[in-house]
Amino acid sequence: MKLFADRPEPLTVSGTNLEHARSHNRRAVLETIRLNRQLTRAELARLTALTPQTVSNIAAELLDAGMLLAGQPLREGGRGQPAVPLSINPDGAYSIGVQLGHRSLSAVAVDLAGRVRARTERTVLRPAPEQALPLIAAMLGEMRGAAELDWRRLLGVGLVMPGPFGVEGMTSVGPTTLPGWEEVDGAWLSRELGLPVLLEKDATAAAIGERLYGMASSLRNFAYLFIGTGLGAGLFLDGRLYTGGRHNAGEIGHMIVVPGGRVCECGNRGCLERYVSLRALHEELGLGDGALASPDPLAGLPIGPDGERWLERAAAPLAQAVNILECLLDIEAVVIGGLLPPHWLDALVARLHPLPASTRRGDGIRLRLGSAGRDVMALGAAALPIFDEFNPQYEVLLKNGRR
Ligand SMILES: [Zn+2]
Structure with missing residues (x-):
């Protein structure tokens, strides 16, 4: 699987100029830069349909928090401000993607650029939540010990598993679903693991992974x-x-x-x-x-x-x-x-x-x-906290700036 697909056209994510939608706009800016690798503020304003002032404010905030990097100015001399290309700072934030399947539990630690920085796996047998949670906690601890990542910049955990969710007669019936997970939600998992946890179905996470990193x-x-x-x-x-x-x-x-x-x-x-x-x-x-x-x-x-x-x-x-x-x-x-x-x-x-x-x-x-199945899914899982515009951890990172 390729991290960045070859593409002829820049990819756009529309923003909105409403004041209360700041977090949505921040996600739009981050995702647009990530999809296009490197953009100036003017290009960002064009691709997101945000005003130059809004882009400028968000860029300043993200640069301050260490989530973006400013490159060399593109032209020297001349009138006006030189255009500074902005790119994602891979070490600006991290997230964990956990994929729970019928016989495997795998986890990846991903940086803000979508690169896998650590991974670990366990063999399981259709585990119930009370069996899976201690394993997940141990795997997080293992990756924390192994990877050179600043865990204070961890945005959270995305957990993917087979759907459907919460449908009477379909959720926990038959061998294609996992037993005991009917009542489990992200809030409960967040409390148990002490980190923000977002829960998603495997098919949806794979689609996210394919959209962000795949073909x-x-x-x-x-x-x-x-x-x-x-x-x-x-x-x-x-x-x-x-x-x-x-x-x-x-x-x-x-x-x-x-x-x-x-x-x-x-x-x-x-x-x-x-x-x-x-x-x-x-x-x-x-x-x-x-x-x-x-x-x-x-x-x-x-x-x-x-x-x-x-x-x-x-x-x-x-x-x-x-x-x-x-x-x-x-x-x-x-x-x-x-x-x-x-x-x-x-x-x-x-x-x-x-x-x-x-x-x-x-x-x-x-x-x-x-693209290759399992990685797409785990990467899609890890993308959930990064692209959750309401993730409270963003506010923490923005408030504390670079550390
Ligand atoms: Zn059926």
């Missing part, structure tokens, strides 16, 4: 289909994450694509994730649900006749889902990624062509392969 950085409208134990989608619409009224937008795993089809734990028949998910693949291979808890049984496994049969059965429902997403959302592309090993993912995407007609024309760029 979707140039896309303003896309859906990220995350093939995990189940199936979910993260949605970026008009350049913004869309999470829905109760944070369950994109839970397409329980969209009925085969009326009268396979029974699903949610009570319906023919749900999409009964055909397109690791669990569906394991079933086809005769591995059963026990495989979800073992080390990846697909790694290095060639696609045999059973695998071909799964691809055949998964392709039509998945192509239908792509068609629905395109027609419903008018998106530029559907990105497909997740926990399938790359050779399986390639084979699945190859089977989707030719795609059914939709409001999108052409074929080739309608589908894109996501």
Whole structure:
């Protein structure tokens, strides 16, 4: 995965000049600089649609707090102020991304530029909150001891796990969800860990990671289909994450694509994730649900006749889902990624062509392969505290300035 994608056009994040939206504007400035690597105040004002005065105030505040670096002035002599390029100070702030899966718990410490500065991992077996929390605390301690980071500049922790959240009959039913997490929220986790914690679904975090660091950085409208134990989608619409009224937008795993089809734990028949998910693949291979808890049984496994049969059965429902997403959302592309090993993912995407007609024309760029799965997710998790405009830790850093 590349930290910065090659892109022909500068990327924009719109701001607003309302006084009460200062924190939103700060995020817009930080994200726009990060997406474009280096910008002058004038360029920032143009790209964010903020006034030069607002940009100037925010830049001064962020420079003061050590979150931005000022480069060499771009021209000397002449009239007026020389243009000073601003860039992100990687050591201006840090965040932690934690990814909780069915059989692994991994954590990365990321700097403000999105670079991974420390990582650690544990093998788990579908842990309940009371088992996972001490492990997470120990992993944070381990990274704190190993990395040369100023932990006073830590913005918080982003935790990602399989969705959906808080939906009766879907949240804690069946082997694709994690048991015991129905009532858990960010506030409780924050109290337990003593750090701000933001909770997000794996598909949404993967979409954030792909938008910030991956091949979707140039896309303003896309859906990220995350093939995990189940199936979910993260949605970026008009350049913004869309999470829905109760944070369950994109839970397409329980969209009925085969009326009268396979029974699903949610009570319906023919749900999409009964055909397109690791669990569906394991079933086809005769591995059963026990495989979800073992080390990846697909790694290095060639696609045999059973695998071909799964691809055949998964392709039509998945192509239908792509068609629905395109027609419903008018998106530029559907990105497909997740926990399938790359050779399986390639084979699945190859089977989707030719795609059914939709409001999108052409074929080739309608589908894109996501970057490497796990890193995108953990990076997306780590991005949650950095891009949370209401994160109180920002105010602490701004108030204290450089230390
Ligand atoms: Zn279902």
